[in-house]
Amino acid sequence: MVKKLWTAWEIRVLVLISLSLQIILNFFGSRRKYIARSWIKILVWSSYLAADWVATVALGNLATNSEGNCGDNPPTSSHELQAFWAPFLLFHLGGPEAITAYSLEDNELWLRHLLQFVVQLGVTIYVYIQSWSNVNALTFLSIPVIIVGFIKYGERTWVFWSSSTERLRDTLLAIVDPSPGIVKFSMQAGFDEIKNKKQEMGKHELLDAHFLFKRFSRLFTGLMLSKQEAQKTIPYFSKKPAKEAFNLVAIELGFMYDFLFTKLIIVYHRLGLFLHYFNFLSIVTTLVVFSIHLHIRSYPYFLTDICITYCLILGAFVMEIFGFVHYSFNDWAKLIGLSFSMKAKSYKCGARIPFPSFLSKNQKRWSMSMRQYNLINFCIKDISTIYKCINRVAKLIGILNWLEKFQYLTWEDVNLELQEIIYRGIINAHEEHKLCANPGLGDSNKNLLARRGNHVIEKNDLTREGNYYTSQCDFDKSILAWHIATDLCYYNDFTKHEKADLDSINCKISRCLSNYMLYLLVFCPSMMSSGNGELRYRNACVEVKDKLKDLQNLESRNGWSFDKKWEMICEVWVEMLGYAAIHCGWREHGQQLAKGGELLTHVCLIMTHLGLKAQYDYDYIALTIDEG
Structure with a gap:
């Protein structure tokens, strides 16, 4: 009985778990940058590892189901709708914009991710081909979703490669500097004049931080700094007070975090922006066409499968919106806006891209x-009865020393x-x-x-x-x-x-x-x-x-x-x-x-x-x- 029940619900449960994991990663993936507590590490780490595994298993089950409906066994309406879920699982494997790599080692394993991308894309196409035994509106509606999944997963694989140590050097060297005027001012004008010019633009800390980031980001890839770079930046930085100095390096390290652990490399690229607009429009179109399809279909699907399908489409829609909002208020977006404002001001056209002040005030860029x-506190520890019970269990599984340290x-x-x-x-x-x-x-x-x-x-x-x-x-x-x-x-x-x-x-x-x-x-x-x-x-x-x-x-x-x-x-x-x-x-x-x-x-x-x-x-x- 239990086995039959699990067989009937296995794919549905896996698909919903995959969607839930993606929502968790979208919401908490970027927050680990400024939250250092253990709970978010455990949450993001477990979700990150489980997300790919669950989506892969679900895709495999869909492929197996599609094989069982070949030949003399025509697909049921349930299997027909479930085959439509495969492209959304490929979309999930693409992951959110807020987190691509959990650690730097993930970037170095880009070849492994490339192989996984090719395999999972092949499985998705296989499930799609099997659905052609009964061509209907869902068969054609799957095409734009497959393309969206291909784009998302392809972006993730490309970012892994771009963020690997060897490739990142070339990427950072090719960064377009949106503040060339500030650099020119620093070489030709006094510091007070620079400050006044930047304050006219507003958010001048972003310009300062990017000026420094452009020159020091290469250190994270093992490259050396030249004497000329030091002579430019040391006078630029040495007169700043403590608060401003710490704020600047916090913004710089936020820039570096985006390069190492997110899809930032492609998000603000012209091609990346076009692809995201395409993804969003494709998902909206899919939602509209699927709703129309349900009203004209001659026989109904299971209500559960309809709800799951809507959850997948709306989940993809929400994730695209969340990614757009997240990067619209990112320091990079503000920097680009200031760059346009600076250029417009230089041409005296009066244009300016404003950013609401509440978005920049008290913005957390790290845990602060x-x-x-404390050694002595640990040595004279007085562990409560509850902790003693926990420690007995921890001793049995070999993590007592690790757990004792974290208690203090x-x-x-x-x-x-x-x-x-x-x-x-x-x-x-x-x-x-x-x-x-x-x-x-x-x-x-x-x-x-x-x-x-x-x-x-x-x-x-x-x-x-x-x-x-x-x-x-x-x-x-x-x-x-x-x-x-x-x-x-x-x-x-x-x-x-x-x-x-x-x-x-x-x-x-x-x-x-x-x-x-x-x-x-x-x-x-x-x-x-x-x-x-x-x-x-x-x-x-x-x-x-x-x-x-x-x-x-x-x-x-x-x-x-x-x-x-x-x-x-x-x-x-x-x-x-x-x-x-x-x-x-x-x-x-x-x-x-x-x-x-x-x-x-x-x-x-x-x-x-x-x-x-x-x-x-x-x-x-x-x-x-x-x-x-």
């Missing part, structure tokens, strides 16, 4: 948060205070970088980029007092040592000072950066310069558990004031953050764009804009910045 993980993840906002302290540290390094940019100073520039807290120790004349675990040991060990020291100082001061002191900016940010760096070490070891972070962390957990009472009794030996001590600790963490940022590979930075973004990536791009990055084809940068 950083994860927090927290979040902190990347607020303006944090941005300003980080940016101040980067600017100070940039000022020293200008002094080091002299061939007569040997490898001074390389030494500057190798700092990871040792410069702060030397500046405060603490090198004679002992080993402070900066450049004398592996970077992961240095992070763990300073993480423990930061917590010990905090808890020691907790008994000596008032809460107002512990809420000071330097104290709060030191702890935030300390917990953030430990999170990167444990959960994102590929982003750190050494790859044995998790192993070192496990060993440290054992040591802290054994010696926690001794560590709690340690007293500060510096004799400094509270503020001076925490200022020094904060400076060390900013320096270590910068070291980790510039020594992380661009591929690892690119992966994080699809996970809500990382503060480390934004810091790396800011440092790169200021010349604090080793990925140049020259050893030193000679700069002359016009202060006027």
Whole structure:
């Protein structure tokens, strides 16, 4: 009984599941750019993997059904209508515009996706040919839907190829720059004049961001930067305040996300726009003709199949509308509009393409948060009864260590205070970088980029007092040592000072950066310069558990004031953050764009804009910045 029921409903259930997965990907696929929570990762990941599998299985079942209705067995009205579903499954395999690749590895597997495209297109055509045994209006109505499915799936396959590392280099080099006038102004006019001209246009941050993106996007493909590019962009970026600097790199990384993980490459192309208009009109036509067909058909279909067919057509219609709305308010669309406005203004024709101000205000381009993980909190954990039960189950299936770590993840906002302290540290390094940019100073520039807290120790004349675990040991060990020291100082001061002191900016940010760096070490070891972070962390957990009472009794030996001590600790963490940022590979930075973004990536791009990055084809940068 159950088997007969499943046989009758299998195709219907699979088709509805496929449609549901596509709706989920359309709605949440782009939101993972600025939501870093685990629930959206699990939702998008499971939907992304299941979507292709479900559509493929459904297509295979439709092909099997069509074989069973060949020869002496004429197709029933149910099979006739179900054969019309095959092109919509091909449409589903094309995926939404908001997400093509879940990770960068998907782009590198473009050949596999090409083979799948050819196979699934063949299966769809096979189902269509089998339906010719009883030619009717649906047979002809399937043709435009097959073409739409072919376009959607073909676009996805082409984007996989275009976003692969080797091809992406050529793609990024061929980007049309919509802000050539701004570049010209930056070379010929003062900064105040540039600012005034851009403010007349409105949304000038988009123009700034694209100017920088055009020149630095190649880093994500492993290409080097020229001296000329650095000389153009460093003066352009160095005078910006912290908030504007972080906003600019957020827009830039949003541009990069679109290239790596969405169909943006083709959406704003003339051919792409034409194809999308064609898809939309084809779907609307299909909806109208199918409705007319139902009224003139001599025998009725099952009501369930009619409803499913309407769901498929309306689902395709909604997905096309959703994609259009999404990309109409995208930063790229606004940039193109500003480009047209700038050209119109240059010709004094008065035309301007306006964008509602509420669409740009408070627009989230990344999560604006950083994860927090604390070693001592984990070591003295007090797990509730519910978690103990969960942990017993997790231990049985071998994920106990993974689950325990995630129980102690927290979040902190990347607020303006944090941005300003980080940016101040980067600017100070940039000022020293200008002094080091002299061939007569040997490898001074390389030494500057190798700092990871040792410069702060030397500046405060603490090198004679002992080993402070900066450049004398592996970077992961240095992070763990300073993480423990930061917590010990905090808890020691907790008994000596008032809460107002512990809420000071330097104290709060030191702890935030300390917990953030430990999170990167444990959960994102590929982003750190050494790859044995998790192993070192496990060993440290054992040591802290054994010696926690001794560590709690340690007293500060510096004799400094509270503020001076925490200022020094904060400076060390900013320096270590910068070291980790510039020594992380661009591929690892690119992966994080699809996970809500990382503060480390934004810091790396800011440092790169200021010349604090080793990925140049020259050893030193000679700069002359016009202060006027």
